[in-house]
Amino acid sequence: xxxxxxxxxxxxxxxxxxxxxxxxxxxxxxxxxxxxxxxxxxxxxxxxxxxxxxxxxxxxxxxxxxxxxxxxxxxxxxxxxxxxxxxxxxxxxxxxxxxxxxxxxxxxxxxxxxxxxxxxxxxxxxxxxxxxxxxxxxxxxxxxxxxxxxxxxxxxxxxxxxxxxxxxxxxxxxxxxxxxxxxxxxxxxxxxxxxxxxxxxxxxxxxxxxxxxxxxxxxxxxxxxxxxxxxxxxxxxxxxxxxxxxxxxxxxxxxxxxxxxxxxxxxxxxxxxxxxxxxxxxxxxxxxxxxxxxxxxxxxxxxxxxxxxxxxxxxxx
Amino acid sequence: xxxxxxxxxxxxxxxxxxxxxxxxxxxxxxxxxxxxxxxxxxxxxxxxxxxxxxxxxxxxxxxxxxxxxxxxxxxxxxxxxxxxxxxxxxxxxxxxxxxxxxxxxxxxxxxxxxxxxxxxxxxxxxxxxxxxxxxxxxxxxxxxxxxxxxxxxxxxxxxxxxxxxxxxxxxxxxxxxxxxxxxxxxxxxxxxxxxxxxxxxxxxxxxxxxxxxxxxxxxxxxxxxxxxxxxxxxxxxxxxxxxxxxxxxxxxxxxxxxxxxxxxxxxxxxxxxxxxxxxxxxxxxxxxxxxxxxxxxxxxxxxxxxxxxxxxxxxxxxxxxxxxxxxxxxxxxxxxxxxxx
Numbered sequence: 001x002x003x004x005x006x007x008x009x010x011x012x013x014x015x016x017x018x019x020x021x022x023x024x025x026x027x028x029x030x031x032x033x034x035x036x037x038x039x040x041x042x043x044x045x046x047x048x049x050x051x052x053x054x055x056x057x058x059x060x061x062x063x064x065x066x067x068x069x070x071x072x073x074x075x076x077x078x079x080x081x082x083x084x085x086x087x088x089x090x091x092x093x094x095x096x097x098x099x100x101x102x103x104x105x106x107x108x109x110x111x112x113x114x115x116x117x118x119x120x121x122x123x124x125x126x127x128x129x130x131x132x133x134x135x136x137x138x139x140x141x142x143x144x145x146x147x148x149x150x151x152x153x154x155x156x157x158x159x160x161x162x163x164x165x166x167x168x169x170x171x172x173x174x175x176x177x178x179x180x181x182x183x184x185x186x187x188x189x190x191x192x193x194x195x196x197x198x199x200x201x202x203x204x205x206x207x208x209x210x211x212x213x214x215x216x217x218x219x220x221x222x223x224x225x226x227x228x229x230x231x232x233x234x235x236x237x238x239x240x241x242x243x244x245x246x247x248x249x250x251x252x253x254x255x256x257x258x259x260x261x262x263x264x265x266x267x268x269x270x271x272x273x274x275x276x277x278x279x280x281x282x283x284x285x286x287x288x289x290x291x292x293x294x295x296x297x298x299x300x301x302x303x304x305x306x307x308x309x310x311x312x313x314x315x316x317x
Numbered sequence: 318x319x320x321x322x323x324x325x326x327x328x329x330x331x332x333x334x335x336x337x338x339x340x341x342x343x344x345x346x347x348x349x350x351x352x353x354x355x356x357x358x359x360x361x362x363x364x365x366x367x368x369x370x371x372x373x374x375x376x377x378x379x380x381x382x383x384x385x386x387x388x389x390x391x392x393x394x395x396x397x398x399x400x401x402x403x404x405x406x407x408x409x410x411x412x413x414x415x416x417x418x419x420x421x422x423x424x425x426x427x428x429x430x431x432x433x434x435x436x437x438x439x440x441x442x443x444x445x446x447x448x449x450x451x452x453x454x455x456x457x458x459x460x461x462x463x464x465x466x467x468x469x470x471x472x473x474x475x476x477x478x479x480x481x482x483x484x485x486x487x488x489x490x491x492x493x494x495x496x497x498x499x500x501x502x503x504x505x506x507x508x509x510x511x512x513x514x515x516x517x518x519x520x521x522x523x524x525x526x527x528x529x530x531x532x533x534x535x536x537x538x539x540x541x542x543x544x545x546x547x548x549x550x551x552x553x554x555x556x557x558x559x560x561x562x563x564x565x566x567x568x569x570x571x572x573x574x575x576x577x578x579x580x581x582x583x584x585x586x587x588x589x590x591x592x593x594x595x596x597x598x599x600x601x602x603x604x605x606x607x608x609x610x611x612x613x614x615x616x617x618x619x620x621x622x623x624x625x626x627x628x629x630x631x632x633x634x635x636x637x638x639x640x641x642x643x644x645x646x647x648x649x650x651x652x653x654x655x656x657x658x
Binding site for chain 2: 106107108109119120122123195196197198199202203204205206208210221222223234236293294295297298
C-alpha cells in the first residue's frame with residue numbers, strides 16, 4: 001500500500017538552485033540555533049547562560065539557582081546542564097583501569113600482586129561532581145563532550161568494555177588548582193530523580209536499581225582464581241548507603257593542576273586500581289546499620305563505599 | 318532535541334521544495350507507542366540517515382514478508398519471525414532455504430529499536446540496519462547475496478515506486494536494509510498487563526502476578542540483575558548457565574575473550590509467554606523449565622556468571638514467577654493488523 005505524496009517532484013535544474021539557496025538559509029538558521037544555548041566551548045563566544053562558577057544549572061531556568069542537596073551538590077539533575085561562560089578551560093582526563101598496577105584486561109586473567117588472578121567480566125562506574133579547589137575556593141566543573149556540549153546529567157559512565165568511555169573532558173575556568181575532587185557515583189539529586197532518564201542513567205547502563213529511583217555507583221563482576229585471596233568478592237554492586245554519610249565516595253586528587261583556556265586542552269591521567277576496590281570491599285566493616293533487601297554483592301559494595309578513603313582507589317599518573 | 322526537530326522539519330521542507338528526495342524524509346516522522354519507562358520514542362532512536370517515516374516502515378513491512386529475498390524464493394523474514402509468537406520462531410532453531418537448519422533460536426523482534434549494545438545473541442550487529450541484512454545473506458537462512466536481492470527488487474516496477482517514495486531512489490543494498498530496519502523499529506510492544514501496572518493501573522496484575530513480580534525484582538532471585546524494570550533487559554551479555562562444554566561459545570566467538578565464553582545477549586522478556594522455546598539454543602520448552610533452570614543455578618559450567626546461583630523457591634514461588642512472566646504478554650501487539658500485509 002503506497003501513500004500519495006504530492007510534495008515529491010523529480011529533480012531539475014531550477015530545483016538545484018532552490019536547494020543551494022535553501023541550504024544557505026538553513027546554515028544561517030542552524031548557526032543561530034547552535035549559538036543560543038551557550039554550550040559551545042572552545043573560545044566560540046557563545047551566549048552566556050545563567051549561574052556562575054561553572055555550577056551545573058537547571059536547564060530552562062537560566063537566571064535561577066538550584067537548591068543544594070544534603071550531599072553538597074545541586075539539588076537538581078538536569079538532562080542538559082549549563083556550561084558557565086567562565087569555564088573556558090578543558091581538562092581531558094584519561095582514566096586507566098588497572099589491576100596490580102598493570103592495565104586491566106577485561107575478560108582475561110589479570111594477575112594480582114599477592115597471588116592468583118582476577119578475571120573481570122564487568123567493570124563500570126559513574127564519575128561526577130567534579131570540583132577544583134584553589135586557595136580554599138572550590139569551583140565546580142562540568143563534564144562536556146569534545147565539542148564542549150555538557151554531558152547529560154553531568155555524569156560520565158566509565159565502562160571497561162567501552163574504551164572510549166575512559167577518556168572524558170571537564171570544563172572549568174582556566175587556572176592552577178591545588179587539587180580537584182569528584183565522586184564515584186552520582187549526586188543525591190540524580191540518584192533520586194525518577195525515570196525514565198536517558199543515557200547514561202538508563203536501563204541499558206546496567207546500573208539501575210529495580211523499583212526505586214537510584215543507581216549503582218559501581219558495578220564489578222568477575223571471578224577470582226583458586227589461588228587468589230578468597231576473601232575478595234566476585235561481585236560488587238555499590239550504591240548509596242544509609243544514614244547521614246550515605247553518599248557516593250569522594251575522591252580527592254592533589255595538584256597542582258593547571259588548566260589552560262581558550263582552545264587549549266590540558267590533560268591528566270587518572271589511574272583506577274580495581275584490586276584496591278576489591279580489597280576495600282573485603283575489609284571487615286560493621287554493617288549492622290545497613291539493612292537492605294539485596295544480596296552479598298550489595299554488602300560488598302557498601303564495604304567499598306565506606307572504606308574507599310582507606311585505599312588508593314584513584315591516583316594521578 | 319527540540320532544536321534538532323526544528324532542523325529536521327526545516328530540512329524536510331527544503332527537500333520537499335527542492336523536489337530531490339535524497340536522504341531526508343519528505344513525510345512526517347511517524348509516531349510509535351513509547352513504552353512506560355522508556356526515555357525515547359522508537360522514532361527518536363532512528364539514525365539521522367534513516368529517519369522513520371510511514372513509507373519507509375510500509376516498504377520495510379512489504380520486504381519483511383518478501384520470499385524473493387531468499388535464494389529459492391521460499392523463505393522470508395516472516396517465516397522465522399512470526400507475529401503470533403512475538404515475532405520469534407516456535408522451533409528450537411530456524412529452518413532456512415532447502416530445509417537447512419540454523420544454529421540458534423531466532424530471537425523475537427520486540428522493542429529492538431532501543432538496543433544499543435549489539436544485536437543477535439552475540440551482539441555482532443551494531444545497528445538494526447546492519448542486522449537485518451545478515452539473515453538474508455546467511456547460507457543457512459535466506460542464502461541470497463544482498464546485491465542479488467536488490468537486483469530482484471529493481472526488476473519489479475512496484476518496488477521501484479515504493480523505494481522511490483521512501484528513499485527517493487531505486488533500491489540499493491543500503492535502502493533495502495534501511496527499510497527493513499524501519500519496519501522492525503515500529504515493532505513496539507507496550508500494552509501488556511505489566512505495562513499497565515507500570516503506568517499506574519493498580520488492578521492490572523493479579524495477586525499471584527504481583528507476588529511473582531516482587532520475587533523477580535528481589536535479591537532472592539536476582540532476575541533484575543539482567544532483566545531491568547522497564548526494558549526487561551539491560552542489553553548486556555551474560556552467561557546465564559545455559560552453556561555446556563563444547564557448545565555454542567556465544568559472544569566469545571566475536572571478542573575472543575576468555576571471560577566471554579558462553580555469554581549471550583539478555584533478551585527482553587516482553588511477550589515471553591509466546592516466544593518459546595527459550596535460551597540461545599531453544600533448549601527449554603516452557604517457562605516452567607526456565608524457572609527450574611534458574612532454580613538449579615544453571616547447568617553448572619564453571620564459566621557461568623557468579624550471580625547465577627541455586628535459588629530457594631517454593632512451588633508457589635515458581636507458579637507466581639511464571640504468572641508474572643505471562644503478564645508481560647501484549648495481545649494487542651500480537652494481533653495488530655498493521656504488522657500484516
